[in-house]
Amino acid sequence: DSEPRKEDLKQIIEMMDGFKASKALFTASNMCVFDLLQRRPGLDAAQVAQEIKASVKGTKCLLEACVSLGLLTTCQKQVYKNSDLAKCFLLSDAPFSLQGYIQHCDKMVWPLFSHLDSAVRDGTNQREKAFGRKSKDMFQDTVYSNQEVKLRFMNAMHSIAKVTGKAVATAFDLSSFKTACDLGGCTGAMAYEFTKAHPQLSVTVFDLPAVVEMSEHFHPLHTDNRVSFVAGDFFKDELPRADLYILARILHDWPDENVHILLSKIADACTSGCGLLLSEIFLDEDRRGPSRGLLQALSMSEGKQRSATEYSLLLKSHGFTTAHRLTDNLLDAMLCIKETASLQSH
Ligand code: SAM
Structure with a gap:
C-alpha cells in the first residue's frame, strides 16, 4: 500500500x-x-x-x-x-461579539452533541439525556423554563443576528414595504438591522411572552422607535398585520405539520403583493453542503434543514412566488411575494 x-x-x-x-x-x-x-x-x-x-x-x-x-x-x-x-x-462589548453564541454552543449544543450516537440511533434530539428534562416544545419546555438558560439563549440569538442581520436585511430591495413583522424575532436584533437598512420601514417583533418580557435588556442605545414588540404564540394567536413578514431561522426548527400551520397563517394574513422574507441556511441542491447546515441538522431538532428548492416548493404551496439569494454570509435569504388570487389559479 x-x-x-x-x-x-x-x-x-x-x-x-x-x-x-x-x-x-x-x-x-x-x-x-x-x-x-x-x-x-x-x-x-x-x-x-x-x-x-x-x-x-x-x-x-x-x-x-x-x-x-x-x-x-x-x-x-x-x-x-x-x-x-x-x-x-470575542470581546464581550465588541459590536460583532459572538460571546453569547459561544456560551450557547458550550452549554447547550456541546451536551447535545456528546450524545450524538444515541441521537443518530434514535433519530431524536437528546435534550432529556443532556439536560435531564423531558420536553415537547424545545423553547417553552427547555429553554424558557429557567431564567438563566433563557437569557443565555437570547444572548446567543442576539449575537448571531447582529453578525448576520445586515446581509439578510440588504439581500433584496424592500423599499415598497412600510411595515414588517419579524415572527420569532427574539431580542429584536434582526429588526434593528432592518430598520437601519430601510429608513421607511417599521418592524414589529412577535415572539413568546417569556422572550418579549426581557426584550428591553437588548435595546440598542440609540433607537428611533421604529421597532416594537408584541407577545404571542405564532401557532395559536392572531399575527400582527404587516406588508412584509420575516421568518429568520424559524422553519428549520419545526416538523412539516407546524411549518404548514405557520405558513398558512401568514398566507391568510397577507393581502396580494405582501411579502415574506425567509432566512435560513439553504442546503446545496445535491445536499453535499454546506457542512454548517448539515452539522446543525445532527442536533436532531424536531425540524430539518432544506434546500432553496424545497423551501420554494413549500412557499409555492401557500400561494407565494419566490426569488432566493445566497448572501455569502452565514444565512441565505428568499423573498416570497403573495400572488393575487387570479395568478394563483393558473
Ligand atoms: N429570528 C431570530 C434570529 O434569526 O436570530 C431568532 C431565531 S430562534 C432559532 C427561534 C425564535 O422563535 C425564538 O426567539 C423563539 O422564542 C421563537 N419562537 C419559538 N416558538 C414560538 C412560538 N410558538 N411563537 C412565537 N415565537 C416562537
Whole structure:
C-alpha cells in the first residue's frame, strides 16, 4: 500500500482535533481571557492565571493553544495580546461579539452533541439525556423554563443576528414595504438591522411572552422607535398585520405539520403583493453542503434543514412566488411575494 498523502492525513487529524479547538475557545471565552487581555495587553501566563484564578500550568497551556489557533499573539517575552480575530468577535462589548453564541454552543449544543450516537440511533434530539428534562416544545419546555438558560439563549440569538442581520436585511430591495413583522424575532436584533437598512420601514417583533418580557435588556442605545414588540404564540394567536413578514431561522426548527400551520397563517394574513422574507441556511441542491447546515441538522431538532428548492416548493404551496439569494454570509435569504388570487389559479 502506498503511504497516505500528507494533506489527507492533515485534513483528517484536523477534523479529529476540531472539538479540542472548540472547547479551548469556549473555555478561554468563559474565563474572560480575551476581555482581560484587552484591558491589560501584554500580561504573561502567571499574571493571567492570577487574574482568572486558575493554575499557571493550565493557563499557559490554554494561552499557547489560543496562540496556535490565531486567537492570541505572543512575542519573545512570552506575553500575550488579542489577535485581530479575537478583537472582532470575542470581546464581550465588541459590536460583532459572538460571546453569547459561544456560551450557547458550550452549554447547550456541546451536551447535545456528546450524545450524538444515541441521537443518530434514535433519530431524536437528546435534550432529556443532556439536560435531564423531558420536553415537547424545545423553547417553552427547555429553554424558557429557567431564567438563566433563557437569557443565555437570547444572548446567543442576539449575537448571531447582529453578525448576520445586515446581509439578510440588504439581500433584496424592500423599499415598497412600510411595515414588517419579524415572527420569532427574539431580542429584536434582526429588526434593528432592518430598520437601519430601510429608513421607511417599521418592524414589529412577535415572539413568546417569556422572550418579549426581557426584550428591553437588548435595546440598542440609540433607537428611533421604529421597532416594537408584541407577545404571542405564532401557532395559536392572531399575527400582527404587516406588508412584509420575516421568518429568520424559524422553519428549520419545526416538523412539516407546524411549518404548514405557520405558513398558512401568514398566507391568510397577507393581502396580494405582501411579502415574506425567509432566512435560513439553504442546503446545496445535491445536499453535499454546506457542512454548517448539515452539522446543525445532527442536533436532531424536531425540524430539518432544506434546500432553496424545497423551501420554494413549500412557499409555492401557500400561494407565494419566490426569488432566493445566497448572501455569502452565514444565512441565505428568499423573498416570497403573495400572488393575487387570479395568478394563483393558473
Ligand atoms: N429570528 C431570530 C434570529 O434569526 O436570530 C431568532 C431565531 S430562534 C432559532 C427561534 C425564535 O422563535 C425564538 O426567539 C423563539 O422564542 C421563537 N419562537 C419559538 N416558538 C414560538 C412560538 N410558538 N411563537 C412565537 N415565537 C416562537
